[in-house]
Amino acid sequence: MEAASLPTSAAANPAVPLLDLASNDYLGLSRHPSLVAAAQAAAEAEGVGAGASRLVSGSRPVHAQLETALASWLGRDRVLLFPSGFQANLAAVTALADRHSLVLADRLIHHSLLSGVRASGARLQRFAHNDLAALEQRLQAARRDRPHQRLLVLSESLFSMQGTSPEVGPLAALCASHGAALLLDEAHALGVLGPGGRGLGYGLNGEGGQAEIALISGTFGKAFGSGGAFLAGGNLVMEWLLQCSGPFRYTTALAPPLAAAALAALACLQAAPRGVQLLQRAARWRTALEAAGWPRPPGTGPILPLLVGDDGCALALQQRLEDAGLLSVAIRPPTVPEGTARLRLVLRHDLPEGSLERLLTALGDPPCR
Structure with missing residues (x-):
């Protein structure tokens, strides 16, 4: 090596x-005039950094505006912002798994997700890349051996080094059929894949008979041309993250200029995908x-x-x-x-x-x- x-x-x-x-x-949004102007205006009005965590004095109106706009765009109950995608994935895995859980992960998932598994204390099994048959075998075995244990499946909607994507709809349905939560990392898909660039998990939120994705993680440092990250999900898990998640509670809030630029990027995507x-x-x-x-x-x-x-x-x-x-x-x-x-x-x-x-x-x- x-x-x-x-x-x-x-x-x-x-x-x-x-x-x-x-x-x-x-x-190509990182130099888009509307993003640059939004970041400059936020820096002048709010300063370059937030100065504290969200639960102390780090929250700004632009944070709430971005969270609300993203939740609406993605069709999710709530969104919480994080300074980085690595932190968001740590928070997501530890919210959905603990030392009593079994995590089934695509063999090629991002290092941040693996770090989250280690932090959670859960047992880890990996399945062949984008192989739903292999995942189904592991889910069946897990339910047979320990019928009531908590199961979490980890995958990405666009793998950053392979360029490949799973069949997200069947993946979500398979997880639902075995009572396993699904965490989908949409970092590289958002803005590009799915209806209007909303990602391949769009619409899979348990409504209208659809299989549910428990949490979606995404970043602003890629197609959004800014920086920072978010988690999107249902009210229950998002409230747990707000109240109990160390990676959210004990870190300085996302810099206001980055949040403002991400909000401007979202407006660009909505106006012209x-x-x-x-x-x-x-x-x-x-x-x-x-x-x-x-x-x-x-x-x-x-x-x-x-x-x-x-x-x-x-x-x-x-x-x-x-x-x-x-x-x-x-x-x-x-x-x-x-x-x-x-x-x-x-x-x-x-x-x-x-x-x-x-x-x-x-x-x-x-x-x-």
């Missing part, structure tokens, strides 16, 4: 003009990469992992793109399994015309084959 290192080009030498094919700013166009572009890129001899990147979203396999080849490919003025980062173990190093290409709504042609020229023929 090679040691991790920070990318040197974009961060350390901002004078080098690189086309960004690495960040999660999917909709951009996800459909981005998905259409992603389909064209996948087809072009496959036609050029590369393995077709899985999934349908804006994350296009170009599987290379060998760590050295992935790093060489990263350097080749950088030399051509393109920024994309090689992803290696332990972030992905051994032998599956990849170049993680990320599409954005605001990429200039001709970006695909530049990429294909820079990539050249597939290496290490």
Whole structure:
């Protein structure tokens, strides 16, 4: 395993003009005038930081406005804000599981969710990636062995290093049929996937005969172009989080400028959803990469992992793109399994015309084959 290192080009030498094919700013909102103006106005009116936790003196009107607007947009009872997605996932898992629980997790879930399982003290079993048959076998065995234990299933609606998505409707129905709570991390899907960019869990809140998702986690640091995160769910679990969750109660509140920018981003999404166009572009890129001899990147979203396999080849490919003025980062173990190093290409709504042609020229023929 090679040691991790920070990318040197974009961060350390901002004078080098690189086309960004690495960040999660999917909709190009981080520099949108309305978000910048909202953040500036909030900083001038409220200060840069909140100064305390929400339950002391950190709450601002913009926090409540954002929570209310998000809850309405997502069709959930309540929303609570967190300074980071990592904290939100810690809070979510520990709200739904304890040392008497069994957690069944997709094998490729994010590290923050695994950290939440460890913090909860629950037992952990993992099932094959997006394999509902494997999950069903584990659920059946769990109910047979301990009929009354609390079960929690963890998955994501768009896996950040694979670009893949589960069948969320059948996943929720399967969990409901075995009395298991489902926590769905929508961090990379919100703004892009689902009706109006509301994520793949939209509508699965137990109404109209739908199977229920107990909690949805999401972030503002990706398609929303800001920073911070949230949890959305029913009144009971959200009240428990407010009253009892350490990751919510004992941390400084989300910075007001970030909350204001996220609120402006939500208004942009509601006025003109951009996800459909981005998905259409992603389909064209996948087809072009496959036609050029590369393995077709899985999934349908804006994350296009170009599987290379060998760590050295992935790093060489990263350097080749950088030399051509393109920024994309090689992803290696332990972030992905051994032998599956990849170049993680990320599409954005605001990429200039001709970006695909530049990429294909820079990539050249597939290496290490």
